Amino acid sequence: MRVAIFAENEKDLAELASAASIFAGREEMIEVSIAGEEKNISCCGRKVVYKLKGKQELNPEAISNVLRHVGEKYGISVFLLSTSKLCRAVASILSILTDTECITDAFDLSIEGKDVLASRGVFAGKATARLRCSIPCILTIKQGKYNPAEKVPCEVIYEDFTPPTKLNIVEVSEPQKASVDLKSARIIVSVGRGLKRKDDISMVEELAKALGAALGCSRPISSDLGWLPEEHHIGLTGVSVKPDLYIAIGISGQLQHLAGIKDSKIIAAINTDKSAPIFQACDYGVVGDMYKVVPELVKLLKSS
Ligand SMILES: Cc1cc2nc3c(=O)[nH]c(=O)nc-3n(C[C@H](O)[C@H](O)[C@H](O)COP(=O)(O)OP(=O)(O)OC[C@H]3O[C@@H](n4cnc5c(N)ncnc54)[C@H](O)[C@@H]3O)c2cc1C
Numbered sequence: 001m002r003v004a005i006f007a008e009n010e011k012d013l014a015e016l017a018s019a020a021s022i023f024a025g026r027e028e029m030i031e032v033s034i035a036g037e038e039k040n041i042s043c044c045g046r047k048v049v050y051k052l053k054g055k056q057e058l059n060p061e062a063i064s065n066v067l068r069h070v071g072e073k074y075g076i077s078v079f080l081l082s083t084s085k086l087c088r089a090v091a092s093i094l095s096i097l098t099d100t101e102c103i104t105d106a107f108d109l110s111i112e113g114k115d116v117l118a119s120r121g122v123f124a125g126k127a128t129a130r131l132r133c134s135i136p137c138i139l140t141i142k143q144g145k146y147n148p149a150e151k152v153p154c155e156v157i158y159e160d161f162t163p164p165t166k167l168n169i170v171e172v173s174e175p176q177k178a179s180v181d182l183k184s185a186r187i188i189v190s191v192g193r194g195l196k197r198k199d200d201i202s203m204v205e206e207l208a209k210a211l212g213a214a215l216g217c218s219r220p221i222s223s224d225l226g227w228l229p230e231e232h233h234i235g236l237t238g239v240s241v242k243p244d245l246y247i248a249i250g251i252s253g254q255l256q257h258l259a260g261i262k263d264s265k266i267i268a269a270i271n272t273d274k275s276a277p278i279f280q281a282c283d284y285g286v287v288g289d290m291y292k293v294v295p296e297l298v299k300l301l302k303s304s
Contacts, residue, residue: 001077001135004070005044006032006063006090012082014148017043019141021149022109023078031154032070034063042154048074049158055169060089065163068097071136073159078116079138091140101133107145111135124236124259180214180231188243188264190216190234192257194250194271194290198227204249207294210301216241218251235260249290253278270294 003024005016013031020029029044035057038049048070056062067090070076079094081087083105095102106118115132118139122129182188189208195201201215208215215232222233234241236256242263249270251257258281261267269282270293279285286293 002028002030002075003078003080004030004032004067004074004076005080006034006067006087007082008084008086009082011148012084012143014043014151015143015146016080016082016141017149018146019107019109019139020044020078020080022111026152030070030074030076032067034066038156038158040153040156041151043149043151044154046155046157049156050161050163051158052163055172056163056165058086058172059165059167059169060086060093061165061167062163063090064093064097065165066161067094069159069161069163071098077136081138081140083140083143087140091138095138098136098138100136100138102138102140103131103133104140105142106131106139107142109139124255125262126255126259179229180216182214182216182232182234182239182241185214185241185243187211187213187245187247188216188234188241189213189247189249190218190251190261191221191249192218192251193220195221195227196291198225200291201227203291203294203298206298207247207249207301210298211245211247213245213247214243218257248278248282249294251278252276253281 001023003020005020007013007016027045031042031044031047033047033049034052050066052062081091091102103118105120108119110117115134116137117132119128119130189204191204205215216234217228217232219233219235222228222230236259238260240260244265246261246264247268253276267282268284269278270286270290271278272289274287
């Protein structure tokens with residue numbers, strides 16, 4: 001059967017090709033290329049290149065229509081995409097355009113008759129669901145689950161096609177450089193809605209400084225209150241972190257927050273409510289008022 005793969009970077013493409021090998025040999029795999037340099041080298045036997053006008057290479061509706069075109073022209077049975085934001089948007093639009101079943105964040109793929117079986121994390125990664133869908137289908141593949149396939153020379157075909165789209169991208173601007181690097185921080189001090197005022201962030205910052213830690217927060221602090229920039233927000237919809245030490249201050253420990261800190265080596269928590277869920281997830285806990293505990297900790301650290 002024929003498989004088409006689409007991703008925005010080479011690493012993801014190589015992982016997709018590896019996942020695609022359960023459906024097809026390299027000669028039956030097609031890489032769809034929309035932007036970038038077109039070298040005749042790929043993990044797939046063939047590369048089809050679409051040069052889109054303007055900024056349409058960032059337009060999920062245009063890309064979905066390109067993939068639909070590839071599907072019709074090359075008789076594609078399975079589409080594999082990465083799990084980037086753009087690819088997720090493309091997968092959902094393509095699923096509707098072609099009335100085809102779609103599984104997102106899939107891994108552990110297998111084939112059973114005319115069906116595909118795939119696993120995906122559910123409940124913020126606390127459990128894994130096994131799903132079944134019939135071929136033809138669309139799958140977005142969870143990053144890091146497949147070893148990248150090797151690249152070899154491939155055939156390159158240039159296609160002339162203008163995808164229909166109602167969406168026009170008029171301007172693209174680079175995001176501001178992040179001022180905090182939570183992903184590689186060894187210690188993170190993170191604050192939640194236990195904080196009463198924006199100005200009190202300086203108290204938590206002082207603790208972070210004394211520990212040489214990066215400053216993180218729960219979603220309400222950045223997204224709802226706007227007390228810290230979005231790049232500090234940790235959790236399911238924010239950054240996933242894996243520090244040696246994570247200190248959660250005035251954070252209740254909801255599932256969506258825990259999803260982003262579950263790979264921390266040690267979790268410590270300070271919370272006034274002894275029944276807060278964070279105490280089920282932490283290694284060390286202080287039941288107490290952050291406005292008393294944090295200054296005490298800073299004093300101790302400064303004197304030691
Ligand atoms: C689709 C979706 C995605 C989401 N994604 C995320 C995400 O990525 N990250 C995230 O964080 N949330 C996320 N949320 C929100 C999440 O459900 C919680 O609402 C949020 O994590 C709660 O933040 P919090 O713990 O700071 O606030 P609260 O739940 O209000 O907890 C505040 C805590 O502070 C304690 N406290 C109060 N005063 C003090 C004091 N003086 N000293 C010490 N402790 C004190 C309280 O006892 C309480 O436990 C998401 C929600 C949805 C629906």
